[in-house]
Amino acid sequence: MAEIGLDFEFILSSATMGASGHVSKGGNPYGVVDTPDYRVMNPNGTVPTIDDNGFILWESNSIVRYLAMQHAPDLLYGDDVRTFASASRWMDWENNELLHGQHTLVMQLVRLPEDQRDPAVLEAARQELLKPFGILDEALSKSPYVAGDRFTMGDIPLGIRAHRWYLFDIERPAMPNLERWYAAIRERPAFKEWIADPAHHLSG
Ligand SMILES: N[C@@H](CCC(=O)N[C@@H](CS)C(=O)NCC(=O)O)C(=O)O
Known part of the structure; x- marks a missing residue:
């Protein structure tokens, strides 16, 4: 998104990482991926997921391909x-x-x-x-x-x-x-x- 100059909001969401590091060290995860609303968007409970004006997509490289085709075919x-x-x-x-x-x-x-x-x-x-x-x-x-x-x-x-x-x-x-x-x-x-x-x- 930064490569093609799109505005975006970035939400840290992992269930294995949090503000104080990996959960194996005892910290709390960001945890957004474990919420029901997130699971509706991405049943895998993984990051990343995007919401592009209501179009929901997961799998990082499919996201890059989509953004390239939709917003910057020449550039990308x-x-x-x-x-x-x-x-x-x-x-x-x-x-x-x-x-x-x-x-x-x-x-x-x-x-x-x-x-x-x-x-x-x-x-x-x-x-x-x-x-x-x-x-x-x-x-x-x-x-x-x-x-x-x-x-x-x-x-x-x-x-x-x-x-x-x-x-x-x-x-x-x-x-x-x-x-x-x-x-x-x-x-x-x-x-x-x-x-x-x-x-x-x-x-x-
Ligand atoms: N093939 C997927 C892999 C997605 C994935 O496994 N993401 C990891 C982080 S790299 C994840 O969400 N792990 C669980 C978590 O952090 O809660 C992609 O490229 O998007």
Whole structure:
């Protein structure tokens, strides 16, 4: 929404995170996702969900695709069906290949109390992520952005995954193309305003 200049109200809603961190540390969750009104909108009880003038939608990357088509086809995929499909493919890939491993990393490095962490689980998640990040690095050796010469909606979820990958205190092999692309993503004003702050990712 910030990329395309839409006004929005942002409501923290998680049932596992709250103002004082993850519930495993004893804090209260924001908890909006556990309310009946929220479950009507999103029966999964997960975040995010949007309400765009009465149109309700969940699944983060479907939300990005919808907002792109509805509000900014030129900006977010060059108003071109093949660019849309190419970017969309990377968005599915992000959920399939990166989400699980990164969830484990954030739990093991940030959110769980130290006595509940397991170095073997952390290492397995790091290993799990090396292959997909290598695939992304290779793809970015062929084009400046994931879907070609220009920034598209496909770079949004992947930019967030790359940010966490580089913020976490873990061993990483050099991936020069990924690093070059990530540096370009970090320069975007919407990224600076909403994603960049390490506290969004490392406090919990
Ligand atoms: N595939 C879904 C995943 C949604 C999801 O699992 N969200 C997590 C946070 S990343 C969640 O809501 N967890 C429960 C909670 O925080 O209460 C998407 O991309 O939107």
